[in-house]
Amino acid sequence: MDITDRTVFIAGATSGIGRELARRFAAAGSAVIVGGRRTDLLDELAAEGFATVPIDVTDQGSVDRARDTILRDHPGLDTVVTMSGTGVPEDLRDPAHFSAAQETIDTNLLGTIRVIDAFTPHLIGRGAGTIITVSSGIGFLPFPLMPTYAASKAAVHAYSEALRAQLDGTGVEVSELVPPAVATTPEQAKLNPRALDLGEFATEVMDLLRADPTPREILVKGVLMHRWAERDGTYDELVAQRSQALASLPGRR
Template sequence: MDLSNRTVLVVGGTSGIGRELARRFAAAGSTVAVGGRSPQGLAELAEEGFGTFRIDVTDGDSVAAARDAVLAQYPELDTVVTMPGVMLMEDLRDPEHFEAARTTIDTNLVGTIRVVDAFTPHLVGRGVGDFITVTSGIAFLPFPPMPTYAASKAAVHAYSEALRAQLAGTGVGVVELVPPAVATAGQEKVNPHALPLDAFATEVMDLLAQNPTPPEVLVEGVLMHRWAERDGTYADLVAQRSQALSLLPGRQG
């Protein structure tokens, strides 16, 4: 993938990985716009020179309005990065967890589908372009305190595979980015093993720049997640990660 002359929209790019990828695409020479819900994040990115658009992926009307605004300003749009994501802990023994599950699915899975649906006619009409969907290592190796997060990202993986198959021959590619734990928003304090954001972004951009770009962008730090079943380590790793269930409020003490 040539990163130097693209027109990119990063949905969910007002913070963390999305924000860093927007900056990296811009540094490589691409024109970059960012969509998100955070007024402060959008304002800060606008000051850096990015095009910014308010978008709530849980609201179909918001997605449609953002699409129209983006395409009016960037008719040459050829790359859509979809990375809406919420990570919520849930205790499945407590029926109150359902609202967290609903929010997670509507944002992570249905939100991704809304964005893809909104921009598919444009990219297919151009006959060239790429979707970059963002899943997680947790899609392949669940983190038991976040069951619906894992399920939603596993679903986005499956959806990405199907989308790639359905768009074959149209000129539109589908690349799945699979992050491990990355040190953003203080996560390095929660997970000392989280990959530094700068190192992660550098590795991602190097992988995206390969020709051909791999269908799954897998940094070194996520390989143990992606291939746990193949390597026979899955059961042991899930058991280890299940120790984190003690973090749930109802499991403490």
């Protein structure tokens, strides 16, 4: 895709990967609208020159208001990125985990669907555009410490595949960004030395997005071991390795 002259809305771009990709799209020449819940961070990004809009992807009214604001001020919108996400460790032996599971599904899966539904009629009406969903390497190679996060991202992958098939012939393309672990803060880099550097990750993502046609899946090199674990026969071994993190749960050894 041509990233030099797009009008891009990124839901969930006030921090982390979303914020970095917003800056990369803008640096390439695209107009970027940043959406998020935290007004203080939206104010910071507005000071950088970004258009901003409050949005809570778990609230249908908030999503609808954000859509109306964006399409009023940016009727040429042609790219939507569903970046909003959350996930925490869960102990599946403790039923108290359910509230965390519910929040994760509501944000990662239903939030993705809400945002897509809000903008799909506009993009179809234009006869052209791009939807970029965001799943995760964990959706293909589960991290047992975060089971609902993995399930939600596997669901986003399946939904993206179905969405692409249903939008075939409309001029609207669907691309799925599949991040591995990315160190979005120095603290995260210390906690997970294997996590990719945010800047290096973003550079690789933007290079992949520039391809024509836009790849169906945006796969940086660091996520290939996750994406193709079953094909490569490494799935069981890698899940067993990742299961060692369960020892960090209270009462586990």
